[in-house]
Amino acid sequence: MNKKKIVFLVSGGGGTLKFIFFAIEKLQLPIQIVGIIADRVTNLEKFANKNNIYYNQVAYKRSEPKELQNELNQLKPDVIITNIHKIIDxxxxxxxxxxxxxLHYSLLPSFAGFIGMETVEKAKEQNVGFIGGTCHEVNEIVDAGKIIHQGCFAVDWNNDKEIIDTVFKTSCLAILGGICTKIEIKKEGTERVIINDKEIIFSPRLPVSNLDFEENFWVKLKKEHDTI
Structure with a gap:
């Protein structure tokens, strides 16, 4: 089977990228990360070299998109995951x-336009009862594209521990579901998983089972993230 090709556009440490890399390996998905394109200096070149992934840094601006366009034309991806801190032209x-x-760390359309885990602080300020992550298509309006996949869980702001970690893991699974949805990977999965003793509900179904992402998987991911 020909593997589907994905490219990551990155600005930071690449936590989501590393999750997808290890998830592809864990689930034996017909997907290959063929490129990592950064818009600034990152620590991901070492990770790319270690895993035989093409890496390059481009000077992307909305008014000067040619360099990024040339990279993407060469790589010919089926899916492009954009984690750069810029709006694509x-x-x-x-x-x-x-x-x-x-990927957005909230249940869109709630808290659209906020970056990273700022969404969690805003959710706490408003005492929302459910938080999670959303994978969505990208258009010119920030965080306004068609929703592909979402995961959510109930939260008690006064008592729950590890909220940010749970949001991160929920969001990782949401973007995995989004990638598989976009490239039509159909695999028997689940609507619910347990993360940090929380029941996480996903829509649509995830191409995983409850046994695929036990604690040792996340420990391996954290170790890789801390050492690269």
Whole structure:
């Protein structure tokens, strides 16, 4: 079977990228990460070299998209995960229609426009009862693209521990579900998993079982993230 090709656009430490890399290995999915494109200096070049993944840094601006476009044209990805801290220009989006997806640490459309775990602080300020993560298509409006996959869990702000860790893990699984949905990987899975003793509910179903992501998987991921 020909593997589907995905590319990550990154600005930071690549936690989601590393999760997807190990998830592909764990689940034996027909997916290959063929490129990591950074818009600034990151620590991911070592990770890329270690795992034989193409890596490059480009000077991307919405007004100067050609370098990024050339990289993507060479890599020919089926899915592009954009984690860079910039809005992608319309010409680039139109060159790769419906291929750009993004991860947001909230249940969109709630807390659209906030970056990273700022969403958790806003959710706490408003005392929301459910939080989670969303994988969505990318368009020119920030966090407004079609929702592909979501995971959520009930939260008690006064008593729950490890909320940020649970949001991160829930979001990782949501983007895994989003990638598999986009490239039509169909595998018997589940609507619910347990993370940090929390029942996480996903829609649509995830291509995993409750045994696929036990604690040792996350320990391995954290160790890789801390050492690269």
């Amino acid at each position: 319309s010409d680039t989006l139109n060159m790769f229609p419906s291929k750009f997806i993004n």
